[in-house]
Amino acid sequence: MRLARILLGIVLIAGAGFFGFQMTGSFLAAAPEPGPGAGPGSGAPQALRVMTEPVEELDFAETVEAVGTTRARRSVxxxxxxxxxxxxxxxxxxxxxxAGTVLLRLEDASEQAALKAAEATLAEAQAAFDRQERLQASGSASEAAFDSARATLLRAEAERDMAAAELDDMVLRAPFDGVVGFTDLAEGQLVDSADPVTSLDDLALVEVAFSVPERVxxxxxxxxxxxxxxxxxxxxVFAGSISAMDTRVDPATRSVALRAEVDNSDRALKPGMFIEVTLVLSERRAAAVPERALTVSGxxxxxxxxxxxxxxRVDVVAGQSMGSRIEVSGDLEPGTLVITSNLHRISDGASVDPIAPQQAQVATP
Structure with missing residues (x-):
């Protein structure tokens, strides 16, 4: 019984195969013959539609990037x-x-009194010297008395100058134009010559300190x-220029320190800020093509x-990227149409139907 079932299955499978073979032959016999130009051997192949973009000339710059810190041009x-x-x-x-603006004044009553006393002493010495000078001219005074009067006058002038300097020391003035910072002092407070009063920064120009590798x-x-x-x-983006270069290379980092000056007339930058620096080493104008048009093989x-x-096909040497474009050098003229699509189907000398990206967008429903 089992053998009969196996034989029946073999017969059914053979019959199905024969029927399929006969149907396939009937379909192929009924299919229409290809018309002229429809096959690969019928005339010239149809042009391949491709998207293109023109070669552009762009400005490229070789740069080096660093981080820096802002500093006041003058700070004290x-x-x-x-x-x-x-x-x-x-x-x-x-x-x-x-410059010269009074920032702080200390109590100076004793210094003013000392100056007045010195000025009085100077007046007496001046009068005595004038008398001796007249007597010397008339021949009625000795040379020693005249010299003594002159020395007394000189000492009195020196004492007056010292008293004036001590009085002037009771006033703190700005040494240059700038912006003053915070202070912890208050009126009536005792201060010493070691106590800080405030900071003064010249912010009209700001320096940026940074370093670049020694190779550049x-x-x-x-x-x-x-x-x-x-x-x-x-x-x-702030613009600046190199104002100073260190005379030594740091042996630990193999870098050289630079300073750049930046106009800061609007006071946007403050000392101590973190700054990203881009130094332009060279600039050039070169041909650029879309990055997706470039094929790299080995x-x-x-x-x-x-x-x-x-x-x-045009062999090129790729350079610097800028957005979606890349610098290339080769046998290219500005405006030349570069193929950007169907690159896997393109071969040198193939017939193409170029369209611009704008036309492709219009054609898309």
Missing amino acids: ELRPTTSGRVETLSFAPGDEVT MGRVRLGQTVSLISAAWPDR EQSYIHVVRDGRAA
Whole structure:
């Protein structure tokens, strides 16, 4: 019984195979013959539609990036010259002052009294010297008396000058134009010559201190352009120029320290800020193509361009990228159409139908 079932299955399978073979032959016999131009052997092949973009000339720059710190062009921590009690504080934090502006005045009653006494002594010495001078001219005074009167006058002048200097030391003035910082002093407080009063920063120009690798040291020169970005002003690029270069290379980091000056007339930058620095080493204008048009095979790079309705391979050397474009050097002219699509189906000399990306977008429903 089991053997009969096996034989029946074999018969059914053979019959199904024969029926399928007969049907396939009938379908192939009924299929229409290809018309002219429809097969690969019928005339010229149809042009391959490809998207293209023109070769552009862009400005490329070779740069080196670093991080830096802002510094005031001139900065000083002000302290009184002498000890005393604060009589007047003449500034508020953030004030812009000019050179010579009085910032602090100490009580100076005793210094003023000392100056008046010195001036009185000087007046007496001057009168005595004048008398001796007249007597000397008439021959009625000895040479020794005249010399003594002159020495007394000179000592009196020196004492007057010392008293005036001590009185002047009771006043603290700004040594240059700048912006004053915070102070912890108050009127009536006793201060010593070691106590800080405030800071003074010249912020009209700000210096940025940064370092670059020694390998680029030979390409850095004074006046070279730098671009700076601060986290405090993310949408703004500050322009500066190299103002100084260190005479030594740091043996630990193999880098050389630089200083760049940045105009800060709007006081946007403060000392101590973190700055991203981009130093431009060289600038050039070169041909650029879309990055997606570039094909890399081993050590070779090439693109395909459209010439007389056909694809032509052009070997290039890739350079710097800028956005979606890449710098290339090769046999290219600005405006040459570069193929950017169907690159896997393109071969040198193939017939192509170029369209611009805008046309492709219009054709897309």
